[in-house]
Amino acid sequence: MAHLRFMNPANSQITGSIKRAQQLIRSQYIYLEDHPQFAPKNFRHLRNLALRLEKLSRTDPRNVNEVELNSILKELSSIVDNLQHAA
Secondary structure, eight states, rough: OOOOOSSSSHHHHHHHHHHHHHHHHHHHHHHHHOOOHHHHHHHHHHHHHHHHHHHHTSSSSSOOHHHHHHHHHHHHHHHHHHHHHHH
């Protein structure tokens, strides 16, 4: 997350989306620690998303593939929805 460039307002939408997604992944890790019955499948999926987001966060925001970012956000949303319905 330290690699995100927040200084340029033109980049704020991309960097903001990445930052919020990374925060959501961290909160889901905490949820999985409290509910280990959901952890095996979801932890690996969250980890893969976290790695993809980390790669995007190191990319210049002007060069971020928005299709890939939207795909990651949809997958993350799906995981969160599944965990909410399972609880």
